[in-house]
Amino acid sequence: MRQITANSFFKRGCHPDFDEETNRRILVVNLFSFVGYTITLVLGFYALFSGTWTLGFSLLTASLIFFLASQIQVAYRNKVGQVVSVYLLTGCLMGLETYLLVTGGHDNTGPLWLYILPPVAMFFGGFKRGLIVMAVFTLLITIILFSPHGSLLLTHYSDSFKTRLLLSFCTVTFLSAFYESSRQNTYEMMRMLSAQFEQQALHDTLTSLPNRRGISQLLDQEIKRHYRTQIPLTLILVDVDKFKQINDTYGHNNGDIVLQRTAQHLRQNVRRQDIVSRWGGEEFLMVLPETSEQSAAILAEKVRKTLENTAVWLEEREIKVTASFGICEINSDISLNRGLSLADKALYKAKQLGRNKIVCAHDMA
């Protein structure tokens, strides 16, 4: 039998597929409804035993609604279930608090429970909806409290009590709204930062191309699509020739400029659906969906010529940069890893043939 811990109990209805904010709200609803139905249950029975029947039944009804609200959220694990349970909880709480204010509750202590609403409305509805709920409710209790001759009240409060109650209630509302707004801003900032970090982790800072980790994710999707559609997919490994010599002659910073220019040329020569990535060091991996090895070879030749014919200016000197290319088409006999290894072998062959060359894996077989 599955063990139910306090953690799993309050996280009922949460799901890894839901965003963090939705899961947080589900947790808060579970917590609030649990506290709500246990307290109203205890107070309800206490009121019944004390002979205050109407109060007792009202509290027990509220307890039942709080309980139902939590069950609805768990039973219907969807947006509708979540919205219904939040509306039920907030509506029931507002109704109960209005009742306690009008009747005074036990020993005229009913108004004390008003202070629960502002944080709950903000937690459940967020800043904007919470503020609307609070504006409506504040207007309602103002009308009840200051109705001529207390005609809407079944109990008596002094004028100074009513004024102070309203002022302190507005203060708690303001503080809760401020807290919720800061929390939402912080959450948005964290989300933005985390998206930024994620983007940085998947991209190479020098060339802005996807790095090895980034391309691995994209490759995964492309490979799945390839196996589904059986449309050819070709890999090209590109390696800048004698790059160590460029670094040694012109320095590391100029070497970086050469890598950036090479990345630019590769990017400019491919279609939108093609992916160019920095595979590591002076090596780039191009992934060409819907492209056969022959078509990839034509593209590689275009890029090779562009690189060969476009001089790079380093410290007022014109230098020629070339690259070698290893190509391999993925098919039902060649897995991704094997394709990468064959492209690497083809690239090695291109280097052996004197560099600035293109070699296709199937030509080596």
Ligand SMILES: Nc1nc2c(ncn2[C@@H]2O[C@H](COP(=O)(O)OP(=O)(O)OP(=O)(O)O)[C@@H](O)[C@H]2O)c(=O)[nH]1
């Ligand atoms: N400037 C710069 N150099 C890098 C970077 N990453 C790797 N390198 C250098 O790239 C050089 C690669 O040298 P090798 O692997 O010997 O290859 P190569 O000189 O291009 O020779 P072939 O590939 O055989 O034509 C090494 O000196 C690395 O230090 C980088 O981000 N910036």
